[in-house]
Amino acid sequence: MVAARETTLQELLEGSKQYQVPLYQRTYSWTKSQLARLWDDILKLAEDRVDEANATHFIGSLVLAPSPTISPAGVAEYLVVDGQQRLTTLTILLCAIRDHRAQHEDPMHRDRLNQQYLVNPWKPEPQRLKLVPTQADRAAYLACLDSTPEAGGADPVGAAYRFFVAQLAAADDPDDPLDIERIENAVISGLALVSVTAQAGDNVHRIFESLNNTGLKLTQADLLRNYLFMRLPTRGETVYQSLWLPLQKRLTSEQLELLFWLDLVHRDQRVKQTDVYSAQQTRLNRLHSEEEIEAEVKRFSRLGALLRVILHPAEEKDPGVRRRLARLSAWGTTTVYPLLLHLLDRRDQGSATSEQVASAMLYVESFFVRRLLTGRPTNNLNRILLAVVTEMDQDPPVDQAVRSYLSIGRKYYSNDASVRAAVRSIPYYLNGRAHQRKLILQWLEESYGSKEPVTPDSLTIEHVLPQSPTTEWRQMLAADLGPDENFREAHEALVHTLGNLTLTGYNSELSNSSFPVKRLQLDKSGVRLNQEIAARERWGRPEIHARADDLAERIVAIWPGPNEQAADSPEVPWDVMAKALAELPAGSWTTYGDLAALIGSHPVPVGARLANHPVPNAHRVLQVEGTVSPSFRWSDPDRTDDPRDLLRAEGVKFDEYGRADQAQRMGTEDLAQLAGVTPEDVPERLPRPRSGEDVDYAERFIEQLTALQGPAVATATHVVLDAWTTMGGTLLYGIGGETSCFLMARPRRHELGDIWPAAIYPSGKFEVVFQHLSTRTPFDDVTLREELRQRLNQLPGVDIAPAKIALRPGFPLTVLADADAREALLDHLRWFYDQARTPAEDSLAMD
Structure with a gap:
């Protein structure tokens, strides 16, 4: 049974009472925004009470319970079950009022306010304070209460005191001798609270839980x-x-x-x-x-x-365990934490050695690396890692138990043969997260044991054979093609593979340069990976494959594979292809070459697979020109209709020559998103500060943008970013080698979650994140995403197909160099910002 009644601060604090904030409560947490809102309410109330003396302002509830300790006679003690933030703030305000009036009006105000509202005079020390804050805040609170030199420190209690001191000084009009008195009266008599008092025997914690739905929410x-x-x-x-x-x-x-x-x-x-x-x-x-x-x-x-x-791996004493912890921390998946905690707990309990724990971590690291190298999606990793502790055998040494668990079932702990095949053919650059791809290259470089290690922060991933080949590169690669091979498909099959990638600090300088130019730059590099490339006379398919084979041998030596029970034969990830095709939306199409590049195969076996194994949406796979393959057959032998008729009905456009619209084609990168081998990129840094610390990522973004796109595009992009922050948005930056920039419309702390319409990449892409928006209010409504797509398609040079509304398509940053297009884009971004914001953004209930 609880008793609830409306009361005032005067009624709560007068008399011999003590309100104890239990030691287990959270520390004082009010921030300036909450203090300012309370202060504004008090000023308005003080003005209102000039004309209406009994005016009040309700500020919330206070839940109390009788203290379980036996109090001395004459002091009523209560536990503050809920509302301690509010009550602490009001007593800090009374301290500030006391000090201001004692200094500027009459010293007697100090004793008056102390004895009436802040202390129990003539009581023993344990009962002296009317409010006893939680232990962590007690020293700072006592400094304010006793007016010691430490009052107003850097802690939240001190900050609140300083805030009120400053506001009182600003509000004190020399020509109005009663203004501070009116403020005091408003605080003491005008602020209304509902006091809820539990009775002895009540379940106080249950009451607390039910009332914990306003103010600064308590965490779990x-x-x-x-x-x-x-x-x-x-x-x-x-x-x-x-x-x-x-x-x-x-x-x-x-x-x-x-x-x-x-x-x-x-x-x-x-x-x-x-x-x-x-x-x-x-x-x-x-x-x-x-x-x-x-x-x-x-x-x-x-x-x-x-x-x-x-x-904090640096705090680990054993060097072997410390190294593995640091690497798994850098990999960036928290779902490995249960296993890591179990391993360290086993060591702490004496059932595992540091050597076994480090070995177990190496198997986990190897599991991650080999899955990424072979292009396996990440969507089942959480289930595998969360289950390892409960499902692995507890009898063998812990490292062997972890290895055995990862080796059995369809966990895709790739064996050596699969790794060797995948390194040659899988589009490494499209798999996993960007920082994970860079990590593997960085760890490969470290394996050479160079005496002059290169600072990894200065390095980015470089495509030696460029993504946009020049005439010189086309001629070099054409020399390696057979009579029936297509340059575009051959380039797609090579460009993103590990054999064609390296780390360099000269990404912008190298860009699309010819191999002789790149070779000279790479030869100057202190990175051993680059020196091996510079030793080559040319850079075509044989050289890329040879380097892939060398790297594969290094990989299988560094990262141990599964147990022997895992079959030692390479496997083509047909399941990845099937997943991509199943997710391929109506109104889109892809090619045999795009699918082959995705899974590290060749267009011919892909065609054979589609012809002999029924898979979803096989009719959406066309030749590179957008035409139906002469060898296409329906899986149903009785079906004879033209697949183009079905594709037209689904929304694919064909020209007079029977070629599908290239704008509706899903390339290898799109397929990787559909198959889940490329997770959604998320911003990983704090909003860009205007000055002070951590400005390097903002500067590096502009530097990379200018180097790769030229000053005209960089300036145009900078205009867009400044306009975005002017309208209220913020900028966040990725931490990969290529520093991406995210246009944030809502912060992570927003009740609806963070949201951003686009990410900008210095390599030249303005990426529209429909995939992310599909899970964020209000853009989880497809009609809003469709409106955004149509708005962007009004820009010259932008043609986002309807089927890509579930992906992360984009358009070239060169579009922004056109002033009219840039202004139109800003109009669309303003529309997006207005849609993303809600009235609840600025509402913050007070506790």
């Missing part, structure tokens, strides 16, 4: 902390000091939440991160004594120390 880690310490009525202070506080200092709130999820996943891989609190509470409800709860906190503290090492 906050809720779990509160639950644990509400179950430690006598041991709470000791456990907090010895176990929880060190854990809280090691990990952020988000990392604590991650820890509690990892702990659950060890038991049940199906647990979602959104269900951490409820799942942990269900488990902990089975415990009955304080000793059992304390043991759980102790276990969390120990696991937290291990998670800290995972998140």
Whole structure:
């Protein structure tokens, strides 16, 4: 049973009372925006009360519970179950009012406000304060309360005090002797709260949970902390000091939440991160004594120390484990954390050695590397990695158990034969995330053991045979083609393979230069990968294949493969092709060569596969010119209709010569997106600052853009970016070798999630991220995405096919060099920004 009534700050604070913020509560967290909104409300209320003396302003609720401790006679003690942020803010404001009036009006205001509202005079020290903040905030609060020199420090409590001191100084009109008094009265008597007081025996924590739906939302880690310490009525202070506080200092709130999820996943891989609190509470409800709860906190503290090492590999003492942790951290997948925590826990418990743990991590690293090299999609990786702890054999040494688990079933831990075949043919540059592709090349370079290592931040991935070949390159490659081979398909089959890629700091200088020019630059490089290329007299198909073979041997030596039970034979990833074709939208088409490049095969076996194995949408596969292959046959032998008739009905346009519209063609890059081998790129950096720290990525983006596209396109792009930030958007930058720029319309903290319409790449692409937009309000409505597509197609040189509305198509940055096209694009971006923003963006309920 609870009692609720409306009250004022005066009624709450007058008399001998004490409000204790439990030590397990979150620390004081109000920011300037919330303080400013409260202050504006108070000023308006003070003005309103000039004409209407009884005017009030409601600021929320305060949930209290009788303190479980026995208080001395005459002091009523309460726990602040909810509303501590609000109550703490108001008492800090009273301190600022007290100090201002004592300094500028009369010193007697200090004792008056102290004795009425801030302290319990003549009570023992434990009962002196009317508000006792959580322990982490206590020193800063006492500095404000006692007006010591430390008052107004850099912490949130100090920041709030300084904010109110400044506002009072600004509001104090020398010609109005009553203005600060009116503000004080508005605070004391005009701010209305609903005080909800629980009775002895009530489930205070349940009340707390039900009311935690406004203000600064508590995280699941906050809720779990509160639950644990509400179950430690006598041991709470000791456990907090010895176990929880060190854990809280090691990990952020988000990392604590991650820890509690990892702990659950060890038991049940199906647990979602959104269900951490409820799942942990269900488990902990089975415990009955304080000793059992304390043991759980102790276990969390120990696991937290291990998670800290995972998140900060440099703190690991063993060099072998440290190296593997650093590499897996650089790879950038958090779904490996459950396994890493399990491995370190095994070592901590004495059932695994550092050597075994490092070896197990190497197998995981190898698993990642080999899957990327063979073009396997990432969509089932989470399931595999989350299941490894619960499903692997616990009896063998931990490294062998991990290797055995990854080797069985359809996990695609590629064997040596598959790696050798894939390195020759799979479009490496289109697989995995950009920073992962660069990492593998970087690790290959490190394997040479150069005494003069090159700084990886200065390097980008370079296509030796360029993506846009010049006449000289066409002539070189044409010399390697047979009489029935097509240059375009041969180029597509080679350009993105690992044998044609390297790392260089001269990407912009090399660009589409001829091989003799590139060879001279690469020969000057300190990168061993480049020196091997520079040793070649020419760079055609034989040389690319020979280098691929050399790299493959190095790869299988560095990264061990699966157990012997995995069949040692190369496999063509026909399942990847089938997935891409199944996802191929109506109104689009692709070619045998595009499919062959995707899976590292050749157009002829692709055609044979399509003819003899029924797959979805085989009629959408055409010859490179957009014509139906003479050997095309329906999988149904009784079917004789012309596939062009079906394609026309689906929306594909044909010219008078029976050739499909090239704008509707899905190339190899589009197919990679459809098959899931290229994950959606996401921005990975903070918004571009106007000055100060971390400006290097913004500068590097412009430098790369200018070098690769020339000053005219770079200037035009810069105009677009400045216009975007002027209208309210922000810019985020990728951390790969090519520094991409994302146009952010909503930040990550927005209640609807982040959203951006496009990413810009210095290599020359304005990428429209329909794939991302399909999961973001309001553009999850296809009609809005379609309107965006149609708007962009009004620009000269832009023709985005309707079928690409689920992908990440783009248009050349050269479009922006035209002033009219640029202004039209900005109009469309303003439309997008207005659609993406919601009234809720600026609403923030106060706690």
